[in-house]
Amino acid sequence: MRRIGWLFFTMAILLLITAGCSNDQQKAQDRFDKYVAMWNKEDFKGMYGYLSKDAKKTISEKEFVNRYKNIYDAIEADKLKVKASKIEDLEIKDHKAVLPFEVNMNSVAGEISFKENAAVVQEKQGDAENWYINWKPNMIFKGLKQGEQVRVATQSAVRGEIMDRSGKYLAQNGEAIQVGVVPQQFSKGGEQAIQQLSKTLALSEKSINQALNASWVKENQFVPIKTVSQKDASNLENSLKKVEGIQQKKVNARVYPCEEACAHLVGYVAPVTAEYLKEHKDEGYNAQSKAGMIGLESLYEDKLRARDGVTIYTVDKDGNKKNEIAKVNPKDGESIQVTVDTNVQKSLYEQLKDEKGVATALQPKTGEILGLVSTPAFDPNSFSFGIDANTYQSLSTNPDKPLMNRFTKTYSPGSTFKLVTGALAVDEGVLNPNESISISGKKWQKDKSWGNFYVTRVGSKPNVNLRDAYVTSDNIYFAQTALKLGLDKFNSGLKQFGFNQKLPVNYPFETSKIAGDQDIKDEGVLANSGYGQGKLQVNPLHLALMYTSIVNDGNIVKPILMNGDKSGIWKKQVISKETAQLIQNDLVGVIEDKNGTGHAAKVDGLTLAGKTGTAELKKAQGEKGQENGWFVAVDTKQKNLLVSMMVEGVEDKGGSHYVVPKVKNVFQQYNK
Template structure:
């Protein structure tokens, strides 16, 4: 340190520094004087003007909150509406004896003690002149009781407000979502001016994804009030623009059919209108009742939902990740044909297992003893694992990855809902980056039958099925069909034209195999082919939850329910002119053909019946 001091001239530095301190202090005094001048201007010169504004007949700007837009299904059935709700509110300032008043109200309306306690707490946090609610959601009887005695309760009044209501409750809670009170974090995020006066904001689903459209534009009124804050005169009013009404592509009746068809199983059903991409059914079961979230769900009720083993708050259709199982086989088959790794007539033998050259491990077929010699169509129909092990080995993971990607696997579908998961489509690069490991040949085989790392969402599966049914014209799923606002109508999403280059013959070969899944003598989903006048193309799948050891046998009855395999089914119909594509996942449902296929069958049947009537 002393070195640097040698070349320094201390007296010069000292003088310079003290000089600067003096200058700084003078600047500080000058700037402070500036502040004082402004304060004098405001507090002495402008005092009278501002006093008038603050006191007496002051002019206030009050926000006029717009009505939130409604949500309808494709047939105009109301999915989210605003219903009036009545609350009993007290203004502490105007009540001379609070305890006595509360006691009388308690007697009159049989209010439980804890509500009174709650109110006492709430009251202390609020300013004395603020109207604070004692009871929310009054029924007709309570309203009538209070109306009679109202003159004897100064400072107590009934307030009306519109509360969001979801008539279909847990049937479509995951799609529609819900609104809830604006929380601290959201206050900072939301545009201040637009939400002055608003109490609720969309938290999930369409309510959240289309918050901007649904909320509307806040207006305001300049009003003149007297000392008691009583309205004297409205000087100016800018009326609010109500929120836009949304018309979904969802068919709530079809949604109910799908929801009920899942029975007691947890799972998801997604159905897409192939011609447009509009989502017809978007079921995640179990659902939950969104209505309590609007008024503020009780803590224990929320905890119960949170900690439930069935995870009702979890949107399985949008965010659930499952191995595709055998439902991936039609796509692998198509990849094989497109890359000419196999011809439609070529037969491969299936002895019930497959071995990689020089490896001991046996990759088993689901059918003990094997399927014999099968071509591609039969391999799909009977879901022959060995055929697809062989095909996958020939194709290689790189081809499989790039082909499946074109069908939307491993990426978000871009549906107009927030929170979609992209799933996982494994590749050599992915494994090197994420697992720091090389890709093993065995992993290629199991990817060929939809096991291993590959994970899909039910939405992805439905979308891929629709794209296949559409002969390669990519289907882009969306939920909001029409947005109707004061500015006029507009479409929810713009259709895009992307077509995959596929050979029509190859597509036909695969679809023939899928038709036989339902209509063939050996099809894995023939349970649903009776009593229908059209053809369904489908594919069953079973996704392992538990790894089965070599030589061990999977015995459905012997293992715990939650480790049972997931049942999957994808389908579209009519096979010759596809209109609807469906993907069904039933958690722990066991084999796809017996439980999942009937769900899809019912949805297809109802949809086609309805559309033929028109």
């Protein structure tokens, strides 16, 4: 019996010991789990409260918190996930244990993942005994030792460049001139020096003073004031020499040699905003990044973008590199080449630079886009170099809207649209192009149901055939022709020409519309639409594309912007080959006939076909409102250039006749 008693007693003692060990194991695990939970929340102050007495001797709370925070900020730590491993039978010896854990996070150098062990100790702090973490630096990163620091190094990559069809740079990695001052010398000139510099650099005195009063500025240290192009620096050289203390430095910069002429087309790069970072989270951008903001720079950002290399590593107290934590190699951006011809682009811009207007140019056989211009414009270099607040304010509040990209918008096409009405009617067999229609006077209405609404025309020729109607731009003729077509055929015909459809090219062109998002449902709107008014809204590039049908046997070519892309047909046989030739001949008459509205565009040696158009933006008949002048022309023999151009506000400049010589100048320049 005694033996049995001793056996039960021994078993009881063992059970108590086992229960005690099991309890300690659970407490140690739970305690570390709480520490890990705070770590995942980046509650570094809370974490410090769980450190052992020995650990606290090596680092203060402030140092601990700052170390984690500074390191995580520097490496741009994100999506931190710390996981404590569960140990089935945790070994506890002398009130100490080791608990494994795993850390995963994203960083500026990619994903960081490592496994480590945390030493925990059971000790009394204050009035209570508990488990505490015997923290070491290797819990921040594997292998990190006491006295070592974490560093981040960047290896710069190069952004891809943008070139035109012949290899001329539209966006280039070049150099600019940073104009600055050395305060010790510059201050000798007093207020007069600031005024002189303000005038020379077209910069506010406030901006200059802000730069000079920055906290980091020292008397004998170069202070950057404004970055300008090398050309501008050369032009300003004499003026800058008059100001004591001025210095100039060459700096790497994104340069736009085409300047204002290509501003909206090419766009610019600029420092990213907080909003941009939010929209492009997890794409590798940071507060110091630059990105394409508009135009080609923005559209092809993913391809052009330089992805800098980054290395996260540790150094000892002497600055010697020890361990590499993470690394991503630099990756240069890809360069792109577009179909644009810089010479054509500049030629279009020269004709429009003093106007509010838009122009497009195409190779009408291949669909290659040779030029896209919007005016007024701005110098993209000013954004790339760093635009000052006053200049940006001036641009953004300018009533002429120089920051708006007009060639992406849609407009009332006016009489340039008559190509479509006439071509559809001939193809549908509702119009005999050789038959003269009798029209009396300068105004017409179908019947009394139209009330006070009349269609008006400029001329008064009593008998008009299709060629006459094109040459003199007879609104009444085309209004009647639209009614002959009828609502169904007119609406379906316009869709055949690409209305209500996105242009098949990678650029944010607005979609041409028949009548908003609907078809035309009203006879009066149909009549007005026949000569390009009504509710029609057409994109300038789309208008140019429609004109390619008359030099491509009735096919509309696919627009091409990227050099090397394959040419093709966008809209096959929108009209018959015979109708296309007929309309081409009639539109040649618009220019060749001395009475033609486009006769001023006649160029010796060229056979141009074209059409003028004056789009009236008035709200009611009889009102006087803004007029936009259009002219579209294509070389029918060489078939190498097609231009569409629109100038806003031509009501006091001769209407569309104001635009005709501008387009003529482009053709002459192109054929020199």
